[in-house]
Amino acid sequence: MGHWWYRNIIEPGKLPMLLALLSFVTSFLVTRVITRLIRAGRGPFKNVTPGGMHVHHVVPGVILVIVGGFGAVGSGRHGIGALASAVVFGLGAGLVLDEFALILHLDDVYWSEQGRKSVEIVVLTAALVALVLGGFLPFGVNDLTYEERQSRGLVAINAATNFFLALIALWKGKPRTALIGILVPFVALIGAVRLARPSSPYAKRFYANRPRARAKAGLRAFHHDRRWAGPRRRFQDFIGGAPDPSPPDSPPDTPPGPDVSRGSDRRH
Known part of the structure; x- marks a missing residue:
């Protein structure tokens, strides 16, 4: 363990990245605790509103x-x-990505359903940085031996192949798989060979005239979402707090009735 720590953290100069990761996670967690206290009306914390802004x-x-x-x-x-x-x-990145959904939607969606994107992007960022700290290099170059790395052509082919697989996974509507696949090539390969998400550009392009493939992709996506949507939501709620309940749908407008006055005029 000590040798791994020295080889992957201290020796290559990764200590700043480790500190950035720790401060990033700490900043996000502390911010979420404070915002949840403000939301619940507890503690001395208040929103910063100079001049009402x-x-x-x-x-x-x-x-x-x-x-x-x-x-x-x-x-x-x-x-x-x-x-x-x-x-x-790291402290600043934690504050920024905690409001990633606000930046994305250009609206205060912090406690809405869209605000879950902030928690998801923070977790994904922390996971990617942790993989880099663990010795994973982009596009699987770390899988090559020292002798193989001396060949620039082999390194370029390996990086291009893994990059291509990650792009296919992204094209198939699997952004999380594509991002993780940048560091772990086997993950990108799985995302590239499996069926695409029904709403992805790949499915719209290649499944349009293949009803069986389109139906199979929809069924697989349904089972996947039913299996993982609940645990993912509970994890997001545990980390970032549950969003505000959505307002009930307003009843449809009542169509205007007949013009009674005009009919009454005709009867007289």
Whole structure:
């Protein structure tokens, strides 16, 4: 364990990335705790509303990301400056991605159903960074031996193949599989060879005239969503809090009735 820690974290200069990951996760968790307390009306925390304008925490998050990013560029990968910049960057990234859904929709959807995207993107980001810290390199280059890495052509072919598989998985409507597949090629291969999601561009292009394939893809997507939607929602609610219930659908408008006055005029 000590040898792995030194080889993958300390020796290659990955300590700043480790600190950035820890501060990123801490920033997100602390922010979620505070926002849930504010939502419940507990504790001393309140929304920041100078002059009646609600300042979302994505604003200080962007400032911290800028400071940490430029600080990291200026200080390099070693030294106290690099470590401090990594921590500042991680704190800011946690604040920014906690309101990812707000940025995406350009609306305050923090406690709505759309706000679940923020929790999902934070978990996915943390997982990808953790894989990189664990020694995984993009497009599976880490699977090659040292001698194989000396051949630029072999490295290029390996990276291009894995990149192509990740693109196919994305084309088939599997963005999570594609992102993880960038670091773990076997995952991208599974996403590339399995049936596409029914609403994906791939399905619309190749399943349009194949009713059996379209029906099979829809059935598989239905079973997958029924199996995993519940656990995923419970996990998201546990991490980020349950969204506000959606308002009930308004009743349809009543069509206008007959013009009684006009009919009454005709009777007289």
